[in-house]
Amino acid sequence: MTRNRCTIVVAGLLILQTVFLSNCRSKPENSDASELTVAAAADVTPAFEEIGKLFQDKYKIKVIYTFGSTGMLAQQIGNGAPVDIFAAANVSYIDQIESKGLIIPGSKAIYARGRIALWVPKESNIKVEQLKDLTRADVKRIAIANPDHAPYGTAAREAFQSAGIWAEVQPKLVFADNIRQTLQYAQTGNVEVAIVALSLSKQSDGRWTLIPEELHKPINQALAIIKGTKNERGARQFSEFVLGPEGRAVLSKYGFEFPRT
Numbered sequence: 001m002t003r004n005r006c007t008i009v010v011a012g013l014l015i016l017q018t019v020f021l022s023n024c025r026s027k028p029e030n031s032d033a034s035e036l037t038v039a040a041a042a043d044v045t046p047a048f049e050e051i052g053k054l055f056q057d058k059y060k061i062k063v064i065y066t067f068g069s070t071g072m073l074a075q076q077i078g079n080g081a082p083v084d085i086f087a088a089a090n091v092s093y094i095d096q097i098e099s100k101g102l103i104i105p106g107s108k109a110i111y112a113r114g115r116i117a118l119w120v121p122k123e124s125n126i127k128v129e130q131l132k133d134l135t136r137a138d139v140k141r142i143a144i145a146n147p148d149h150a151p152y153g154t155a156a157r158e159a160f161q162s163a164g165i166w167a168e169v170q171p172k173l174v175f176a177d178n179i180r181q182t183l184q185y186a187q188t189g190n191v192e193v194a195i196v197a198l199s200l201s202k203q204s205d206g207r208w209t210l211i212p213e214e215l216h217k218p219i220n221q222a223l224a225i226i227k228g229t230k231n232e233r234g235a236r237q238f239s240e241f242v243l244g245p246e247g248r249a250v251l252s253k254y255g256f257e258f259p260r261t
Contacts, residue, residue, distance in 0.1 A: 041089035043197035071149025090151035091222035107225035114219035158216035
């Protein structure tokens with residue numbers, strides 16, 4: 001009788017131990033995790049930094065950003081970079097990683113539409129008000145984001161081609177890794193003019209002129225939740241926040257437009 005009682009007690013303790021250990025193991029994957037990693041296109045840097053602070057205040061989840069060229073970020077995610085959300089500068093890159101099965105189905109959404117602008121330093125003597133001005137002799141160097149992996153660089157190239165000046169400006173082009181670096185090239189005097197995202201132009205100390213949107217394909221920017229995220233609940237909350245009224249108010253302030261329905 002004593003032996004049976006001991007057996008029951010030991011068995012009970014083992015069950016409790018198993019439940020306890022199981023709960024401990026599950027905590028790192030809990031959807032209430034306090035951090036969220038977001039890989040985002042360089043053009044959204046100021047807007048997303050502001051959105052991140054608002055989101056953290058509301059949900060108590062810290063947002064850790066990695067900003068860079070959309071193409072390079074997509075490649076890193078494809079190589080297994082630990083990311084919860086990818087916010088690309090063009091929906092085509094989300095489509096690419098979706099085709100590889102890297103996003104949670106149904107999580108893809110267009111969050112904004114970007115614009116490009118001609119940008120020169122405030123103190124510059126060069127006046128550029130339209131793309132054809134870039135063919136002048138006093139414009140010797142023009143910075144654009146590398147069109148091979150940066151959507152804003154692709155849009156710049158399309159605009160040059162549509163304006164019929166691609167052959168003339170091509171020898172003047174200086175390629176930057178991403179759109180923030182493109183702006184820095186002009187700010188530091190390494191080039192006379194840069195083709196920059198409107199979102200960065202509006203926050204800079206320079207002169208800028210919006211490039212007509214009909215000269216390039218729409219820059220539809222999309223985000224998605226990466227499959228394997230350890231904080232799916234937080235990732236969904238962040239996505240909804242960006243797409244909601246609070247996120248859109250910030251994006252609008254930085255010059256972003258929204259999908260037309």
